[in-house]
Amino acid sequence: MDRLKAILLLIFLYFLSPGQTLQAQASVDPVQWSQELVRESDSVYVLVFEARIDPEWHLYSQHTPPGGALPTEFTFKNEGAGYRTLGPVQESETHTAFSTIFEVEETFFKGTARFTQKIQLTDLKIKGIQVEMFYQVCAEVCIGADKTFLFSFSDQPYVPEAAALDAASLAKGDALLLDLKNKELLGQDTGSGSVRRQGIWVIFGLGFIGGLLALLTPCVFPMIPLTVSFFTKQTSSRSKGVARAGFYGFCIVLIYFLLSLPFHFFDSVDSQILNTIATNIWLNLFFFGVFVAFAFSFFGYYELTLPSSWASKADQASDRIGGAIGIFFMALTLAIVSFSCTGPILGGLLGSTALSEGDVATNLTAGMLGFGVALALPFTLFALFPSLLQRLPSSGGWMETVKVVLGFLELGLALKFLSNADLIGNWGILKREVFLGLWILLALLVAAYLLGVFRFKKTGADVRRSPWSIGGAFVFLSFAAYLTYGLFTGAPLKMLSGFPPPDFYTLRAQNSDCPLGLECYKDFDKGLQESRASGKPILLDFTGWACVNCRKMEEQVWSDPEVFQILRDDYVLISLYVDERRLLPADRQFVYAYENGTRKEIESVGDYWSTFQNLNFGAVSQPYYVLLSPSLEILGPAIQNTDIDTYRTWLDNGLKLYIKDPFTGSEAIEFP
The missing domain is CATH 2.60.40.1250 (Thiol:disulfide interchange protein DsbD, N-terminal domain)
Incomplete structure (x- = not known):
């Protein structure tokens, strides 16, 4: 048990x-x-x-x-x-x-x-x-x-x-292994680490923004003056009150930090299993439903709350214990009673973390710290400067407006998970034009709501037009115009790279189903044969339908004119989708036996390519790029998320290391 x-x-x-x-x-x-x-x-x-x-x-x-x-x-x-x-x-x-x-x-x-x-x-x-x-x-x-x-x-x-x-299964398993040369080059530094480290601060910033938004909700905002007044008036000296308020803020940060720790344990689980779960069609549909539920809770149709007994017990503990531990339980009480407002925001933060680059658990901790710092900041700041409390706006309908806007943002995020399921299942429901059209509709609805055109009966009074609401409406109208420009011109929306479906997943007829219209092979054997026939080296691209960072690289880095020309003219591009759920023919399915005795059932194309990547290159993350010669020589270190200059230099170095000598080995083993 x-x-x-x-x-x-x-x-x-x-x-x-x-x-x-x-x-x-x-x-x-x-x-x-x-x-x-x-x-x-x-x-x-x-x-x-x-x-x-x-x-x-x-x-x-x-x-x-x-x-x-x-x-x-x-x-x-x-x-x-x-x-x-x-x-x-x-x-x-x-x-x-x-x-x-x-x-x-x-x-x-x-x-x-x-x-x-x-x-x-x-x-x-x-x-x-x-x-x-x-x-x-x-x-x-x-x-x-x-x-x-x-x-x-x-x-x-x-x-x-x-x-x-x-014997046939063993042969299929052996086909996964390549006779790679210069494999030690894979782990060398490419100089792109600094780019990946910046992602942590981006996630921290997103968490901080989420915490600021949570402060503006009716579950949290009224608590600020009440809590600060409690600490400043219920103590014998102002300095002691400030210290207690500061410790209260620290406890808020600590609670949200502690919530992220279990994910460091899960990050140590076999990441191929986590990848399989993350790209599961039904799980993405489940998250779509969850975020729709979050949205309608913000629209006022119901509240998502934790059991009231949790808040009661935490509150009783804070009264009974007193001192530092009592203050901790006061902070815990705040986190529980405010869940109906902070829960959907935290859900959005978790979604953004999973869709970001870098280590998931580390990013989640950074995001949670940012959220906690923003939430705790006013309790400490107003304790230091009590006179600022008088300048706080009074609670009112504006907080309900904030909640409704957040509800629309939750719907936009929900569409991303529905798009993931659609891409992985290749259903063709949310093509790029349909997805952008729905986001345009949501942006227009937010603008109309902020201008007072309609309201949700459940949330109370009409929106009062103010410079803030008019300014917000202008922002969302501008966003709708930006999406409309991309929808009708087909221009890459670099600000949103990775969130809409890829440019080749479209209603329009395409000459290529590869990124940016490039010629690519989705089968390693066919790409290898083309490399040997043309004498060009291989750019091996491990990617995924639901991989946000893969889309960012394609739309922000590959689209650079110099990089695009190198990819088009000098390399054979092989793109292997590790989350491709299309089943292999029954006679091509098999069970791969690892040396340690464990086994993996190879049933889908994605199973094959993810195992292929792990066995040959010791990696399970995407995007993951490798340069190979036709005779399977590694032409440099593997590379992942990076900037245009680093990627272009990496491609150029691979060409310099490549010596064109015809391949004269045996015929290639057929891949799925």
């Missing part, structure tokens, strides 16, 4: 971070496993599982008490069908210590661990045994993992019958 809760928690928290192709790096397991089969007699064997654990990490015993880290579990597949276990799994020496986090005594291994299980064969013809293990290791964070062990009773590796790989 504890394991089920952990898995459900993973799924729930991931749902808060909607999808696109996640840009993450495969993590390294802090436990390295080995196995051994010891024969005691013709029918009795001992299965040995040994672990080498990295310093500072703990692997947990099967018998660690409940309530703390999860215990190690063994599952002996098909027990009773040819063999039986003799007694429980035995363990090597363990350590015991009190966990201040879980407040229980935990039993764990440090450095090394050894498990043994004695078995007896009841059928001497049995070929082997499959053992599944679940374990958790903890240091500053905890990581849960599954491991498969295969024990063979012959000289041949054991393959379970349920996932047996025939």
Whole structure:
């Protein structure tokens, strides 16, 4: 049951971070496993599982008490069908210590661990045994993992019958691997790291803006003067009141920071699995529904609130405890009672984080910190300068106006997730023109609302025309005009790169279904054959239909005249979509067996290319660009998100390293 809760928690928290192709790096397991089969007699064997654990990490015993880290579990597949276990799994020496986090005594291994299980064969013809293990290791964070062990009773590796790989499957699996040369060049620095680091500050800024918007909502704004007055008037000195208000603001920041920490644990999960979830059609439709629900809550049709008992308990704790801990619970009470206004804004922030470049968990922490800082700022600022409280505008209908505008923004974000599902499923519902048309309609509706043309009955009084509302209407009318220009001229909308569908996903007839009308190959084998026939090197582009950063690179970097000319004239472009859900023909589907015994079912084109990328280049993020010669020589380091100058220099350097000598090797293996 504890394991089920952990898995459900993973799924729930991931749902808060909607999808696109996640840009993450495969993590390294802090436990390295080995196995051994010891024969005691013709029918009795001992299965040995040994672990080498990295310093500072703990692997947990099967018998660690409940309530703390999860215990190690063994599952002996098909027990009773040819063999039986003799007694429980035995363990090597363990350590015991009190966990201040879980407040229980935990039993764990440090450095090394050894498990043994004695078995007896009841059928001497049995070929082997499959053992599944679940374990958790903890240091500053905890990581849960599954491991498969295969024990063979012959000289041949054991393959379970349920996932047996025939000779054809093995050949298909071998076709995934390329005979790459100069592979060490992949990891060299390209000088583009500074560009990626700037993304954290962009996310922090988005979070800060979201926090400022939350301040203007009726759930938060009235709390500012009440809370500041409480701290400044209920203390013996002004300096003490200022200090308490400052600590209150710090606690607000801390709470939103703590909300982001679990995502650092999930970032250590196999990123191919997360990528598969993020590009799932039905999950994107789910997020579409969630953001539509957020929008109508802002329109006043209902409120999304956390259970009132949470706020009551937090408030009671703040009154009962007092001091610094009491102030923390006051901040927690604010976070809970304001959820109906801050929740949809945080949802939008989480969506923007998932659609941004860089490490998802780090970006989320930056965004949450920005949100918390903006939310906490007025409580500290007005405590330092109480006279400013008199200049605050009074609460009123203007706050409802802010909520309605935010509701329209939520609808715009919801369309992005519907577009993701449409692109991945290739339904053709939200072509670029339809998507832009809907955004234009939303922008015009916001402008009309701000000008008082209509109102939502649920939100109260009509919008009063003011310089602020007229200015806001002008902004949205300008945005609608910008979208209209792009819609009718086909001009790239660089300010929005990555959000509308790509320019080749259009209602108009196109000569190419590749970015910017370039000639590209969506099959590695065909592109490789063209490279060998033309003598041009390859630009291998790992991309995705739902990859926002891929669209940004295509529309902002590839569209540069010099870069475009190089791509068109000097390279063979191979674009492999790792989230392509089109199924392979039944006779082309297979199960790939990794060296560690784990398996992956290759059923769709996206499954094939994502595994192809991971096996050959050790990466699972997109966009991911590699330069290859026709004879599969690496022509430089791999590159991801970067600027025009860096990308152009990278392409030029690849051409300089490439020496045109005809390829005379064997015929290429056919790819899907």
